[in-house]
Amino acid sequence: MKHLNAGTDDAVHVMLNKLSTLWKSRAAVNREQPDYWSLAFDPAKKDFSTSLLPFRDHQAWLEAPEELQSKCLSYAWGIYNLKTIYIECNVVAPVCEDIIKTPPPSANRALLQDVMSETLLDEALHTRMSIMACNYIYDMRGLPPLDFSDFNLVRWRDGLLADCGAEWERRLTRFAIACASETLITDYLKTMAEDDSIQAVCHEVTRTHAMDEWSHSSVFSFVATDIVHGLSRKEREYLRAVIVKTVQMFANNELGAWSTVFSMLDFPHARDILHDVGDTNEIGVYTESVESLLDRIGLAGKIHSNPVSASRQEVRA
Numbered sequence: 024m025k026h027l028n029a030g031t032d033d034a035v036h037v038m039l040n041k042l043s044t045l046w047k048s049r050a051a052v053n054r055e056q057p058d059y060w061s062l063a064f065d066p067a068k069k070d071f072s073t074s075l076l077p078f079r080d081h082q083a084w085l086e087a088p089e090e091l092q093s094k095c096l097s098y099a100w101g102i103y104n105l106k107t108i109y110i111e112c113n114v115v116a117p118v119c120e121d122i123i124k125t126p127p128p129s130a131n132r133a134l135l136q137d138v139m140s141e142t143l144l145d146e147a148l149h150t151r152m153s154i155m156a157c158n159y160i161y162d163m164r165g166l167p168p169l170d171f172s173d174f175n176l177v178r179w180r181d182g183l184l185a186d187c188g189a190e191w192e193r194r195l196t197r198f199a200i201a202c203a204s205e206t207l208i209t210d211y212l213k214t215m216a217e218d219d220s221i222q223a224v225c226h227e228v229t230r231t232h233a234m235d236e237w238s239h240s241s242v243f244s245f246v247a248t249d250i251v252h253g254l255s256r257k258e259r260e261y262l263r264a265v266i267v268k269t270v271q272m273f274a275n276n277e278l279g280a281w282s283t284v285f286s287m288l289d290f291p292h293a294r295d296i297l298h299d300v301g302d303t304n305e306i307g308v309y310t311e312s313v314e315s316l317l318d319r320i321g322l323a324g325k326i327h328s329n330p331v332s333a334s335r336q337e338v339r340a
């Protein structure tokens with residue numbers, strides 16, 4: 024069958040080929056891994072950037088003893104990595120597998136499979152780096168590890184998928200959330216990757232991850248461009264709506280995880296902090312990135328109807 028979007032296919036082909044070539048030399052998985060664990064551990068250094076704490080300006084936090092603040096920052100590193108692991112395993116990997124197993128109809132079929140299998144390898148390494156770096160900090164600080172699995176982003180995704188009535192919806196939902204997450208994760212990693220005042224291992228692990236995610240953001244943009252061309256108007260609108268909604272879920276403060284940590288530490292006035300801070304973080308940090316993603320992949324502009332019903336958009340209690 025003759026392909027109608029030869030121009031776009033060619034452009035996507037050239038870019039994905041370039042990204043795949045760069046992956047061979049630049050991706051962390053293809054480079055010798057530094058021995059992060061031999062970096063000096065400095066007990067006086069923070070394990071996480073205070074500026075990323077959702078309650079950093081709350082009076083109860085500011086008045087807490089320094090030792091307790093330090094433990095909170097170690098757990099903040101734990102929450103941050105655990106959420107990263109859930110994004111890698113539950114959000115991104117299933118989409119890599121979707122495209123590897125049943126690629127969308129495209130002249131770039133093999134290349135799409137190629138870049139997604141490369142991304143899957145990267146995410147496996149990131150998962151390994153995250154869990155090792157978490158456990159290292161728990162060991163060095165003598166803290167019991169945090170067990171938590173109920174992240175809002177993941178729960179919202181599961182709910183949305185359960186409500187999908189058709190396979191095309193399920194597949195597009197998985198893709199939209201992964202595509203948005205792969206764009207937003209670079210912003211999410213940026214502060215820690217640039218903060219060299221924090222524990223060396225935390226800084227280095229995040230920096231290595233952030234460098235890979237710069238490429239993933241491009242990979243997903245070009246894969247999305249390819250996929251969008253084969254979609255109907257209804258499917259495009261659905262994809263756009265889920266991408267936009269993902270921003271809010273990505274920026275969620277994950278107070279369930281914080282509630283667990285505060286209980287573990289018997290943190291004073293924890294209930295006040297949770298009540299006053301609320302669920303929503305600074306969405307503005309991410310909005311610009313998603314707008315430029317929508318622009319790049321051909322989904323910019325006003326949406327005429329919202330195919331994601333209001334009930335599906337809510338986080339399930």
Ligand SMILES: [Fe+2]
Nearest residue numbers: 111145146149
């Ligand atoms: Fe990653």
Ligand SMILES: [Fe+2]
Nearest residue numbers: 115205236239
């Ligand atoms: Fe990624």
